[in-house]
Amino acid sequence: MARERDQNLVLAERRNPSPMLGVAVVEDLVDAIVSGRLAPGDLLPPEGQLSEQFGVSRTVIRESVKRVEEKGLVTISRGRGTQVRPTSSWNTLDRVVLTSLIKHDESLAVLDELSVVRSQLESAMAAEAARARDDEQLAQLGEAMQRMRDTIDDQAAFRQADLDYHRLVMSISGNRLAESIARVLLDRALESWRYHGIDEPGAFNVTLNEHIAIHSAIADGDAIRAQAAMNVHILEAWRRRRQPAAEKPHDASAASDVS
Secondary structure, eight states, X not given: OOEEOOHHHHSOOOOOOOTTHHHHHHHHHHHHHHTTSSOTTEEOOOHHHHHHHHTSOHHHHHHHHHHHHHTTSEEEETTTEXXXXXXXXXXXXXXXXXXXXXXXXXXXXXXXXXXXXXXXXHHHHHHHHHHHOOHHHHHXXXXXXXXXXXXXXXXXXXXXXXXXXXXXXXXXXXXXXXHHHHHHHHXXXXXXXXXXXXXXXXXXXXXXXXXXXXXXHHHTTOHHHHHHHHHHHHHHHHHHHOOSSOOOOTTGGGOOOOO
């Protein structure tokens, strides 16, 4: 049977009205569901209570709940209320949903899954890049690789060069769908301190060597080797950074390897 939770237990504190409040309401509702404060089968509080809680009009609430429904988190039924849907129905690639999933990923299970999916997508794109790259693209990859070598002693610059290389491989692959999904996963992950973790000593050199292996395979046109090298790199980079407990590092900015 559907349950109606006390809105004071599941929603954020009332906010002052602003033009962006509808966005904030959506984010708070998504957060309440993803965090488990509203479980599958629960009913959202009535429209009037939500309106009072957030300090916005019923129209804003109605539109916000509709946005949450579009993300697959709830079902709006006339006469029955708004019910939370099971996690299997959620659009986990949606920016707000994925951000919230990572935010509440205390066990790091979501980031583990994200890294596996990234490795599969990017390794396939590395193979396609090895088959498709022309001389100009190979030159661009070479320049990106050199930037990694040149910035090995500059954390921020090396991190950016690392990302640039990955994004260039994606682009060269020509697989727009895989690139779009991989970019969404990577961009959301990079917003989380949990994904950055803390690197082991010498992580920059290990990362550089892994990229050299990827680059060599692509330059040789060896799709099988490029795929394997990219897969190993992404999974191993996450393994190196992954913390056994989801406690925030003393300096979350200290992470170097972002692959």
